[in-house]
Amino acid sequence: MADYDTIFIGSGHATWHAAVTLARAQQKVAIIEEDTIAGTCTNFGCDAKILLDGPFELTEQLKQYQGIGVNTTPSIDWSQLMAYKQQVIQPLSVQMTAVFKQLGIKIITGHGELTDTHTVKVAGSTYTADTIVVGTGQRPAKLAIPGADLMHDSRDFLDLPTMPKRLTLIGAGIISLEFANMAVLLGSEVHIIEFADRALPAFYSEHVEKMIAHLQAAGVHFHFGEALSQVTKSATGLLATTKNGLTIESDDIIAATGRIPNIEHLGLTKVGIKTDRHGIVVDDHLRTNIPNIYASGDVISKTLPKLTPTATFESNYIAGQLLGSTAAIDYPVIPSVVFTLPRIAQVGIPVEAAKLDTEHFHVQALPYGKLLAFQYQNEVDADLQLIFDQENYLVGASIYGNGAPDLINLLTMIITDHVSANTLSQKIFAFPSASVGIIDMLTPLLHHD
Numbered sequence: 001m002a003d004y005d006t007i008f009i010g011s012g013h014a015t016w017h018a019a020v021t022l023a024r025a026q027q028k029v030a031i032i033e034e035d036t037i038a039g040t041c042t043n044f045g046c047d048a049k050i051l052l053d054g055p056f057e058l059t060e061q062l063k064q065y066q067g068i069g070v071n072t073t074p075s076i077d078w079s080q081l082m083a084y085k086q087q088v089i090q091p092l093s094v095q096m097t098a099v100f101k102q103l104g105i106k107i108i109t110g111h112g113e114l115t116d117t118h119t120v121k122v123a124g125s126t127y128t129a130d131t132i133v134v135g136t137g138q139r140p141a142k143l144a145i146p147g148a149d150l151m152h153d154s155r156d157f158l159d160l161p162t163m164p165k166r167l168t169l170i171g172a173g174i175i176s177l178e179f180a181n182m183a184v185l186l187g188s189e190v191h192i193i194e195f196a197d198r199a200l201p202a203f204y205s206e207h208v209e210k211m212i213a214h215l216q217a218a219g220v221h222f223h224f225g226e227a228l229s230q231v232t233k234s235a236t237g238l239l240a241t242t243k244n245g246l247t248i249e250s251d252d253i254i255a256a257t258g259r260i261p262n263i264e265h266l267g268l269t270k271v272g273i274k275t276d277r278h279g280i281v282v283d284d285h286l287r288t289n290i291p292n293i294y295a296s297g298d299v300i301s302k303t304l305p306k307l308t309p310t311a312t313f314e315s316n317y318i319a320g321q322l323l324g325s326t327a328a329i330d331y332p333v334i335p336s337v338v339f340t341l342p343r344i345a346q347v348g349i350p351v352e353a354a355k356l357d358t359e360h361f362h363v364q365a366l367p368y369g370k371l372l373a374f375q376y377q378n379e380v381d382a383d384l385q386l387i388f389d390q391e392n393y394l395v396g397a398s399i400y401g402n403g404a405p406d407l408i409n410l411l412t413m414i415i416t417d418h419v420s421a422n423t424l425s426q427k428i429f430a431f432p433s434a435s436v437g438i439i440d441m442l443t444p445l446l447h448h449d
């Protein structure tokens, strides 16, 4: 008999939701973690980031009333804010550990490595299980260039005790733009070196361009079409040099050139588990090619957004499978948000794809900030692009605006549940509110039964 019903390698969202459900269902469960319990999102990602972003969101909103009722903007003390971040975020892993222990989940500390299809080795001890779930996540990609070790990464940024006066970010991806937004609002000189000729290709280009223009106006210097080739020390800081010869001096350099799956030193090759450069290959039941070994979350090779809600959905799905369900995984549409100010959010069919396929889709622009400035805090450039199918059901949306994270959730529900105008008209919503403004404008455009 195996030591456990299920062993999870990694303790992030990809695994702990399943572990909790299985433990509650009386399974014998163990979680192996080599770093901090609860994984990236809780300790070094989403939660820390959004906590630090809070005061920036508020001060940016106040700027929308400059000269029409507000004449000063409060300043932000990053060091104080960082102390507050430690106070709120650090206990989370301790609290999660206590919850796991209370549920009888065994926590095994150390690096897990498969030695056969039912056995994991950790620090010289072996543990067996009927089922193993690999949820080892991703780590920042490291450029193979001279001086790479002089750069820091996202985890370091979210722990910076003081904000550098001059900051260079490598890559104009989600991480870089979110960090640049905070740094520039604190008065730092911010440079972004991006190898491609545009940022965020997965998002609607007009919304991205508006956001880039906003960051540029705030003082961020973008250097597109520039690939970093080396980092060196100078007498007064660090020099980032590109292949084209551009050199920028700053006090700190944060590399944010993508994230790569943690698939090495896991015994995957030894056990015969298929991987590719995007992660572990799984079937439509999230099983690897070894039937009792599943993969979950960011470590899966997939084209879907590698985000916390995706990892959570997969974790819950695996728990369902291990408790008797047999259906293949059926992902709903997945919203993505870039937490700059203004935010950009997107869900479902992308605007550009819809514009290229006019036989099946049509796009409706709703410049809601202009139309309803009183309801959207005078954020006059807030914009919504709605994508409808031939029957006028909502199938996609892109939002540019501070309220995008909550508004995209509302639209995600309307898309997922195939909501018609009749259904919306039968409900009463609170007024005035950001969501009701969108609902009022959307309802006449939606499918009528």
Ligand SMILES: Cc1cc2nc3c(=O)[nH]c(=O)nc-3n(C[C@H](O)[C@H](O)[C@H](O)COP(=O)(O)OP(=O)(O)OC[C@H]3O[C@@H](n4cnc5c(N)ncnc54)[C@H](O)[C@@H]3O)c2cc1C
Pocket (backbone or CB within 6 Å): 009, 010, 011, 012, 013, 014, 015, 032, 033, 034, 035, 036, 038, 039, 040, 041, 042, 044, 045, 046, 049, 110, 111, 112, 113, 135, 136, 137, 138, 154, 155, 175, 262, 265, 266, 296, 297, 298, 299, 306, 307, 308, 309, 311, 339
């Ligand atoms: C800066 C930043 C901001 C982000 N912001 C957002 C956001 O706003 N919204 C959003 O949805 N997503 C965001 N993400 C992405 C989100 O954090 C991930 O999608 C999510 O954490 C994936 O969960 P996971 O469980 O698959 O992986 P992880 O949370 O990375 O967990 C994997 C765990 O496995 C452990 N591990 C790895 N190998 C081993 C081994 N061999 N043995 C034992 N343990 C091992 C690791 O230490 C880690 O704790 C952000 C990520 C970063 C870096």
Ligand SMILES: NC(=O)c1ccc[n+]([C@@H]2O[C@H](COP(=O)([O-])OP(=O)(O)OC[C@H]3O[C@@H](n4cnc5c(N)ncnc54)[C@H](O)[C@@H]3O)[C@@H](O)[C@H]2O)c1
Pocket (backbone or CB within 6 Å): 143, 170, 171, 172, 173, 174, 175, 176, 178, 193, 194, 195, 196, 199, 200, 226, 227, 228, 255, 256, 257, 258, 259, 305, 306, 307, 336, 337, 338, 339
């Ligand atoms: N809001 C969110 O949901 C959120 C926030 C942060 C992180 N995340 C997670 O992290 C991932 C994003 O990580 P990221 O921002 O590091 O990656 P990314 O893939 O979004 O962006 C990396 C950028 O670096 C550029 N690049 C690559 N090599 C380069 C080089 N040598 N020189 C200059 N530029 C180079 C790429 O062209 C790309 O634009 C997301 O996919 C998600 O999984 C999500």
